[in-house]
Amino acid sequence: MKRRKYEELFFRVLMVLATIFVAGSFFLIVGTIFYKGAPYMNLDMITKTPSGGFYIGKEGGILNAIIGSMYIAGGATVLGLLISIPVAIYINMYMGSKTFLANTLRMAFDVLFGIPSIVYGAFGFLIMVYFGLRASLLGGIIAVTLLVIPILVRTLDEVIRTVPFELRDAALSLGATRWETAKVVLRQIRPGIFTAVLLSFGRAIGDVASVLFTAGFSDNIPTSLHEPAATLPLAIFFQLSSPVEEVQGRGYASALVLTIIVLIITVLSEIFIKKFFKHKI
Amino acid sequence: MDNKSLISVQQLNVHIGNQHILKDINIDIPDKKVTSIIGPSGCGKTTLLKTFNRLLDNSADVKITGEVLVDGENIYAPDVEVTHIRQKMGLLSQRPYPLPMSIYDNVAYGPRIHGIRKKHDLDELVEKQLKATGLWEEVKDRLHASATRLSIGQQQRLCLARGLAVGPEIILGDESTSALDPVSTHIIEDLFVQLKEKYTIVLVTHILRQAARVSDNIIFIYMGKIIEMGPTHEVLHNPKEELTKQYVKGYIT
Numbered sequence: 001m002k003r004r005k006y007e008e009l010f011f012r013v014l015m016v017l018a019t020i021f022v023a024g025s026f027f028l029i030v031g032t033i034f035y036k037g038a039p040y041m042n043l044d045m046i047t048k049t050p051s052g053g054f055y056i057g058k059e060g061g062i063l064n065a066i067i068g069s070m071y072i073a074g075g076a077t078v079l080g081l082l083i084s085i086p087v088a089i090y091i092n093m094y095m096g097s098k099t100f101l102a103n104t105l106r107m108a109f110d111v112l113f114g115i116p117s118i119v120y121g122a123f124g125f126l127i128m129v130y131f132g133l134r135a136s137l138l139g140g141i142i143a144v145t146l147l148v149i150p151i152l153v154r155t156l157d158e159v160i161r162t163v164p165f166e167l168r169d170a171a172l173s174l175g176a177t178r179w180e181t182a183k184v185v186l187r188q189i190r191p192g193i194f195t196a197v198l199l200s201f202g203r204a205i206g207d208v209a210s211v212l213f214t215a216g217f218s219d220n221i222p223t224s225l226h227e228p229a230a231t232l233p234l235a236i237f238f239q240l241s242s243p244v245e246e247v248q249g250r251g252y253a254s255a256l257v258l259t260i261i262v263l264i265i266t267v268l269s270e271i272f273i274k275k276f277f278k279h280k281i
Numbered sequence: 282m283d284n285k286s287l288i289s290v291q292q293l294n295v296h297i298g299n300q301h302i303l304k305d306i307n308i309d310i311p312d313k314k315v316t317s318i319i320g321p322s323g324c325g326k327t328t329l330l331k332t333f334n335r336l337l338d339n340s341a342d343v344k345i346t347g348e349v350l351v352d353g354e355n356i357y358a359p360d361v362e363v364t365h366i367r368q369k370m371g372l373l374s375q376r377p378y379p380l381p382m383s384i385y386d387n388v389a390y391g392p393r394i395h396g397i398r399k400k401h402d403l404d405e406l407v408e409k410q411l412k413a414t415g416l417w418e419e420v421k422d423r424l425h426a427s428a429t430r431l432s433i434g435q436q437q438r439l440c441l442a443r444g445l446a447v448g449p450e451i452i453l454g455d456e457s458t459s460a461l462d463p464v465s466t467h468i469i470e471d472l473f474v475q476l477k478e479k480y481t482i483v484l485v486t487h488i489l490r491q492a493a494r495v496s497d498n499i500i501f502i503y504m505g506k507i508i509e510m511g512p513t514h515e516v517l518h519n520p521k522e523e524l525t526k527q528y529v530k531g532y533i534t
Contacts, residue, residue, distance in 0.1 A: 096339070167378045168339075169336055169372065169378075170374065170378045170443075171390075172339075173336065173367050173370065173371070173372035174368070174390060174394070174447050175365070175367045175395060175447055176391075176394055177394075180394055187380075187381045190381075
């Protein structure tokens with residue numbers, strides 16, 4: 001009898017410790033970035049582009065990287081969504097969700113999901129070389145789009161599968177075509193699409209390897225798709241590699257900016273989902 | 282049963298995978314009457330209902346042979362427009378599944394996809410069908426609220442109104458009251474009885490008392506075969522077949 005009680009206690013303590021460890025790591029990471037970055041945080045950081053000598057500790061900010069990252073993550077997510085929605089709809093509503101082909105495709109996307117982003121970077125680079133493009137905003141968007149498509153397709157696929165078959169039958173039995181039925185399903189999963197977009201955006205804005213060769217780096221805000229674009233992760237990397245203390249601090253400040261952007265997106269989306277999707281079953 | 286029937290099934294066989302679900306089904310569903318399909322779980326009654334509006338089309342591994350004639354037209358003929366067939370029938374499923382939109386848009390959805398665009402016409406249709414299902418008084422002040430805010434019984438009536446709005450001749454009910462409370466069940470049953478003046482109604486049910494309350498005719502299916510069919514009173518109180526007797530008495534479930 002005693003033994004069972006101790007067993008219960010033992011595993012409960014284990015679970016509590018594991019939870020504390022995970023939660024603690026989260027606060028430790030955010031805390032470190034904040035502690036190291038906050039002193040170097042100022043309005044210039046987010047409103048100015050680097051001026052001469054920024055990387056040896058002189059004036060400027062990382063607006064170029066903020067805008068560049070937004071362009072790339074935003075562009076890639078929009079482009080990825082335009083490709084992924086038809087794919088997810090086709091797999092589930094035209095192919096027959098449980099057929100061999102559908103499951104093979106799912107597996108393929110799972111494999112793509114797991115491929116390291118440097119591979120997408122390399123592949124994107126090859127495409128650019130083939131078309132004679134130089135490192136540019138466009139190149140970055142293409143590589144990151146490739147990166148986020150598997151995320152989007154698999155998330156949308158999971159979400160579509162939560163829609164009850166009877167809802168499709170309801171639309172079909174009113175005489176709707178498959179595409180009209182698909183539109184009803186898309187309407188039903190709008191919160192899910194939103195979640196997919198956020199996951200994709202979050203992954204896209206933080207990824208370094210895919211933009212390393214493809215987007216290049218520039219101290220200016222890109223004004224066309226053919227100009228190279230800076231990204232936040234690369235900006236952080238460059239600054240942290242500097243021996244100058246001031247620049248390193250700004251690296252942490254940049255990391256703080258990136259974290260805050262992701263945080264704002266997450267919070268906004270929570271509010272958005274709660275407020276606007278009242279038609280959900 | 283008389284000759285004039287909207288739905289006539291001839292030599293229908295349905296296989297799903299390597300299972301023979303429906304075996305040699307031959308029936309004529311009488312017009313403007315309520316016909317109940319009864320039988321134990323898994324006997325094929327829902328499958329039979331779904332063959333009427335070709336909802337099995339999208340399931341994998343289904344093989345259908347034989348004919349289902351609706352208005353004299355074989356709905357499994359290769360050149361048939363499936364959306365046109367389905368428009369002739371309103372389906373009421375086990376649980377209400379309102380479309381993810383407002384009450385008004387739920388009813389207007391069908392007419393809209395079939396080409397009715399004028400707001401005035403839609404307004405009229407929505408009001409008419411909501412009145413037909415007794416929902417109008419309850420929802421007329423919140424037509425543009427989400428359909429999911431309604432109670433489950435109201436949702437089921439909304440789904441009925443939605444089905445009626447495309448102008449069907451037939452109503453198919455697949456255990457349509459199984460998720461509802463007794464009061465809502467009663468309302469839906471009453472609606473079926475009212476609606477048979479204008480529509481041919483086919484219900485799948487496993488509740489014998491419900492079949493007794495609402496239907497004019499009963500079809501008893503067991504293991505994919507039609508065992509007995511006829512007027513409700515006859516089948517329930519004076520069954521000819523041994524299997525029907527056992528089922529009606531509750532020995533087979």
